[in-house]
Amino acid sequence: MKREMRRYFKALRDRISEYERETWNEEIRKKLFNLDKFRNASEIFTYLSKNDEVDTRKIIEKSWKMGKKVYIPKITEDRKMIPVLLESFNDLTYGLYDIETSKNRKTSNKIEISLVPGLSFDKNRHRIGYGGGFYDKFIKDNESFYIGLFYDISESFNLNLDPLDEKLDMIISDKKII
Known part of the structure; x- marks a missing residue:
């Protein structure tokens, strides 16, 4: 069932126009930047968006301007996801599974806000991710405030x-906060 849902929501997201995507990304950023919890956080963990995902690159840039430390995922040889410091987009390199990560080895256990990707969500704050289980394991094992970023569709x-x-x-x- 999850496999079919992933396929459906991926196809749905692929059909979003560039105009809709940028408009919706801007609405999501506004909501995030207006949260006291986000403004007051000194360290955030975020995925590095690809193609049709909710864009995080502008979130990362704004976070740096706000003086925040930004961490992105790195997948280790033992299939764990750890946060590694990203100080510049020039620090990016490809890691396991061809996922972009930071060359930096600095990590943290004081991350206040974690931004989570996914393909679908519900009103009870459940999500369907991409099927690797990396974020579910990370959420279970790490204290942070976890925010999923999604298009309302x-x-x-x-x-x-x-x-x-x-x-x-x-x-x-882009339409609401749950």
């Missing part, structure tokens, strides 16, 4: 499908 009715799926603290879409 990705909302599902009920995604509480698997006991290993971790619930997020907040969802931000």
